[in-house]
Amino acid sequence: MPNNYLSLSPSDFETLAADILSALHSVHFERYGEGRDGGVDGKFLTNDGGIWIVQAKRYRDVKALLRQMEHEQKKMLQLPQTPARYFLVTACSLSPANKAAIQQVMGPFILSTGDIYGAEDLDALLHQYPAIYRKHHRLWLHGVEQLTQYLQRAHYIRAEATYERIIHESKSYVAHSAEHAINQQLATQNSCLIVGDPGIGKSATAGQIALRHLLETPQAELIWIDDRNFEQALQLIRTDSPQIIVMDDFLGATFLHDDGILAFQRDWQALLRTAQRANERLKLLFTTRNYILEQALAQIEDSQPLIAELCQRAVYIEHNNARFRVELVYNLLRKANLDTEQIAQLVQDKLYWPLIKSSNFSPRLLKMLCSRLPDIPATQLAEHIKTGLEGQHQLWQQVFQRLSPEAQCLLYLCAIAGKYANVTELKRAFHTLYPQVQNRLAPFNSFDRALIELEPTFIKTEQHLGDIWLNPTNPSLIDFLHKNIADNPPLIDALINSLEHFDWGLDHFKVTAPSKHPIAISAKQREHLMHKLIELLPQHSSKLMQTFTNGDGALQWVNQPDSFGARLTKLWRTVMSNAQQAEATLQQIQFLLPSDAQSWEGLLLQGGMQELLDLTRYLAVDQQERIWLLAMDNLNNSEDAAALAEFYQQEPKAKRLFKQQKRKFIRKLLSVCSEEIDRANDADFLDAIMHDLYRIEEATGANISDQKYHIYSKIDDSFAGDESIFSDSVTYYQRPDHQEDLAEFNLQISLLTENVESLFSRLGSECAGLHT
Template structure:
């Protein structure tokens, strides 16, 4: 059996070498994180003397490059280390003369030629049956071995399946095992069916490919199906007792309506249910989330069978920075990029900017490290090319957005983008209805109701999350959606005006203002949009107007006196409006304080109602104090309501801060010799003083004039603290091992940033 070591990157090769020596010598081998190693890739101990493993992958460089490196750099390192035993690994083939030369270079530390491992030695070791545990531990090595490839090839059902498997096998060297792979394998093991969904470029097909390879390598026949479930059903009947993994990339494709109108959904549901009940069968599907949502929303059969319970949604935020680092490193390693290009990524640790970029996406990483794509780009321009593709991933979204979704889904996306990327469900529903009634939108023959359309948009372009009892909000599935929309549609003034009219929110005007501040939109367009929105605002009844919206709208162009004068008239209307609406307190305060002009208000009792039914934060409280001072208000009801709300605010903020306070300096551990255990004690006076400091800080952030109008009983708040419970909560937050923490023996683990730097460290 032959193993293709070239499929491994240098970090993976080092890990394999350490596993081999650990097994060969029956010793524990310490592996070190990737990075500048000082000549040590692994360490073991013989008695009290240190043994060293050194690895040089060098399958790209060849023997001459290897020897040159050893003579120039590695010999001096070994002399300084002075190990009792030195074992050398390389992935290139070595002749007997080659081994002799390496032994001579490292004499007397390499004792014999058996301590020099080349490609053939590694293959011989891994081919032995007793060493299969090491092979299987290194997934990429195992899955690309000749034996497994033969199994995979022989298990491909002839025709398209054979071709698909061949393509899958040739593209898996860049694959990185992340938690998604483990989760996917577990789902298939337990339920036999997995529908992998996610945004374009997230890695749906790559994960599906490797799950299919895994099962095929473990004796399952591989069957690639497209949209014809009848084809899969026929194979199932023929091979009822065989182990089969069915594979369907891009489930239903863009022909979802055809599938449902022709009643194929019932066949799909029946087939999936059969697979779920048969552990000898597996079904792996990928689907664009909008297609899956569309299918479920359009098919009662899919809804009744809860098709989405088999969904495994891939999200970029589920990848740690370390996972992203491995993905990037693997792509660079196998990219065949010239060193001058790779240097641009390593320069000033720029790889961190890629890993932490909001638009990080495996497809973009593949795009920017594709040697053929950048062949015409100068190395000096390469970094700018990378930044541009990350900042403006048009080629990722354009086709999907323009051709794979319809107008209603696009409108929901526009509304979310222009509402600063976050929008409540009630606002989105209302805005969508307004847009649908007043502007041109091609709905086709499909259900264009809000409920139907939002289900299509969820998880393809939008996320929906619960933020309260029956309260939901929507965010963009990926920040790059906003980038694409702005790049593609911002100059369409009619569209932007339509979307902003439909929204009518402060957030939308804030977003427009940010575009102006960042010079993304011209002043002439801003004025045109502002005038149109102002005319629209004046047509709305007082009770339905968003007051602060008007304030923000005027800020787009403060020279628009027409808008400012209208705000003054609007304030007079508000003061005579008796229905208190607490959620509008801050908007009311801004209007009264910032745009009073020649307005005269004699009775401020209406403000008290807004305070009573509001939920004040620090800014609200300080604004109320500013209002009282500005107009010299004497209203006792207002003061009483303000006092109650300030007390509630302080207690709430204090509760949050006291539970997160660091009490470690006030908690002590001592050893009880009589009972043979550690005992924890605490300084209650010190903790109480810490609480007083926290309370003083909260109060100090409020307007100092506040105490001229109300009293704050800080002593009552402090007396309400249960010190014992506070300490118990603090200690329990450490979980298991908290005693070691207070004894000073606790270690918090590795530094993620250092681990990332180590991956990209050049030896």
């Protein structure tokens, strides 16, 4: 359908002419504002000092145009420099004879009729360059078809921003070895799936490959989609124009919890089929994370052959190795605009090594750190790099401020959730917190988008037991977030409202005055928090742990939630030192406490003996005696025995009860200690039992000589050659605390050391060349 170029204003038509010729000749024509222009609407200066000129004429008929061109020829003769080329762009239709007549009038400035563009030529070029057509919306914003395209304007605005970002990233981009395989698949299969850990460079690699494709095929269009929106991708496909579509993190961050899987795989299959039939005019790049792909494949049906084939040939980007780090740091420093003195200091003190070897290596933080180096005096570079790598508060502040509101909300939750937070619980908390902070509901898929934005600079995710668990990456980041929270009382209130896990409320807030927890709260907030904790008290929450097996000593992941007794113990520990607060708390939790003896027996076995015995002080007398006798018959270990012995010493009513059967009481206390000594195969464990025995002796006057002799005998046996007490056969639970294993990395660095120092020694001359 022909375009009506007369609908454009003179200025718009001149801009259109400059845009089309810039794209066609891969140059940039400088535009001039409205007014007298001396016959020049656009100008380009060539490397050899020549000048190309664009003239745009918005005329309805050829006769009027020819009359005007006689005047334009005179203007050209008056220019101080004769143009090397003259281009004419007009709004009217031109025949070959018309073009020949114009060339004759404009001689010698128009070299050939190929430099004259009429309406038909403009229509063809706009079809070739659809981005220019979309930019000049007055050409097409009429009718239903054009209006439909206009409704996608948000996508095209994002596409332009994405293109600019990719161009900027190319300056410091370090290529992965997997690029050849990706390019080969795009050429032969028209699609490729890039898989790797968060932060490994999947998106950057896809962006640079897409950029290279655009440079090789200038008329191609880039479509970048990062919200799993297959429907939008299908709507944006143009059968008459080459395109490359990047579906970044297209499975999201928590595919395991997503709905609509059937529709998702149907659209995925349709997109692949469209690319297969597009005669190589449509290229598809997908990126996703390793564990998310595993989750997706476990749920997607085998009846989708194109999906299965794509996944089978997926290209995996491996973990950043030493060479990758070296090249990234070199590129960042090379582009940092450091002066000669700074570069000399950096090379002399080998300050690149801390950046390369950092245990908190993060491309995003390194880019931020290096961008600030030009403002640092040369003599202070070493200290600045050291404090920056250790997570300086100001550095975290700068990075945090650049995050989206959704990512900031999730990061605050991670700060109070601690290690191995369950993604399902975090998601519920996120959708409670976000409206309180932003005064609106969280956007669709915002939780997944926040996860993707935060990993791996701020958080790391792991998959265990069919679920996803989050860890903050850096202790200094948590310190920064805790300070932010502590300085923001409304945020504290919102976080308390959003608690989904009992431990989140206890581990970071100062519930009691003498507390080492970092977030101080007011008396009103403390009351608010206690109400929330009591609300969460009966609810089971996730708790990821590792256990040593009794067999080969291997570690095994388990989700071991605290029992009600364990949670009650933690709650009571916060109030037991304040009788008034303890009594008030008991009134609020009374309805949750067991009413029968059998249930109390289970509670005593689950919880801490010291705290639960203290709680009984506030119960009715008939309940107290029944529970104390149950405690004597249900001791778990020496620690329970010592707690009951000290309660006997401190509580007069308990002392009267147990004095009536003191021999049985002492026998029960010492019997559980002896049984535990028999089981103990660890010197530290035996030492702890000995400490509990001394507590029992002091509280009750019991004779502990047999138990002491038993412990000494086991220790003597160990020195006689029995190593059994040092074996790992005891089963116990612990929270994992992973640290990056740098052995392989350090080996790679040692092999590269000479080359690295030679490379950075040339940094001064490289940067001097850039400055000149």
